Structure formats: structure tokens, C-alpha cells
Amino acid sequence: GDSVTQTEGQVALSEEDFLTIHCNYSASGYPALFWYVQYPGEGPQFLFRASRDKEKGSSRGFEATYDKGTTSFHLRKASVQESDSAVYYCACHDTNAYKVIFGKGTHLHVLP
């Protein structure tokens, strides 16, 4: 079945550092890809999506580019802030069904 792999379980950075969280998917065709962010005590919030090769999604300074060749959708931000500390989830829409498959999540800790 479809799957999503996030390489980093935890990432610790200082403010103004560059962020990369790696996401690779396994699915046929052109699944929609997503990034969500979750703060403590809340449900995940949609960041952005992309649905075709080379499409870039972006929001709040975060961005990711759909790469079908490497089956990747890595999250990047040029300069993180302490308020970006949260759990980030990469997700993939299973085009053969209706459900969305989430990665295990990456805890981002940004130190002041």
C-alpha cells in the first residue's frame, strides 16, 4: 500500500537556522501531497498541498516542491523562529481510495 516516510523524528535548531525536513512517498500515479503542522493540544493544521510534478506549495515561509522523480516533498524554511516549534506531518492522498496516509511526524524544536 501507499506509505510516507519522514526521515527525521526530531530536529533541534536555533532561531534563524535553515530548516529541511525530508519526506518521501510511495504511491502510484500522482497523489496529492500535503504538509500539516500540529501544536500541543490542537489538531493538525493544513500548511499547503501540491498535486503535480514540479509544483511548489508554500505557506508562512515554508515551502516544498513535488518531485516525482525522487518521490519526495521535502519541507524547507530559510529562517526558523521559536514559534515554529511544533510537529510537522507529511501526508499523501491514496488515489486508489479516499484516505490520506500520514508520515510519523517530525518534532521541530527551535531554541531562542
Place this chain on the structure above:
Amino acid sequence: NAGVIQTPRHKVTGKGQEATLWCEPISGHSAVFWYRQTIVQGLEFLTYFRNQAPIDDSGMPKERFSAQMPNQSHSTLKIQSTQPQDSAVYLCASSLVGTGGYEQYFGPGTRLTVL
């Protein structure tokens, strides 16, 4: 727009008791999803309704879990004979478009603790 509403926010049950969790989706959204979140397994899909009809329940444990959507304004997830391994945060999400390929709006979740 109050967002997706889930009640209760916290529920504690004894082993073997029943738990019913409620979800009110955003008005006008045609799709409702239920997920279970644990530290070990992460976010797991449970079931999905579109226009109140059950479409995909492939993630539901078959024997003790059931979900319904009797009207467009609420959905329920019922767990019979709760077990300690059912302890988790149960999340409900709704989407304007009736497939999984579009933005989902999540509620704050119900934290279920089974003693």
C-alpha cells in the same frame, strides 16, 4: 466559523466500558474523517463519510469500533468494551470537497484514557 468541534475533550473509562465520541464538522463540508493518534503509531486513518454515507472504513478495528453520521451536523465514533490499548487521541476532520485529496480541517481531538 467555530471550526470542527469535538466533545468531550477528555474521557476516562474503565476497561470493558463503552465510549462514545462526538464530532460536529464545519457547516457545508461534505466529507468527515476519523483518525486515531498515538505516540507509537502516529496518525492512523479510521473511517470516512461523504455526504453522510460511509465510504471507507478500512482502518476501523472491526469488532468493537463503529462510526455513524446520522445527519450532516454530527458524527459519532463508538468503542464498545474499551481496552487499555484503545487509549489515544481521536481526531475528527472535515473537508469541503468529498475526497481525501484536499485540505482537511481537524478538531482538537478527544483524549481517551482506558484504565
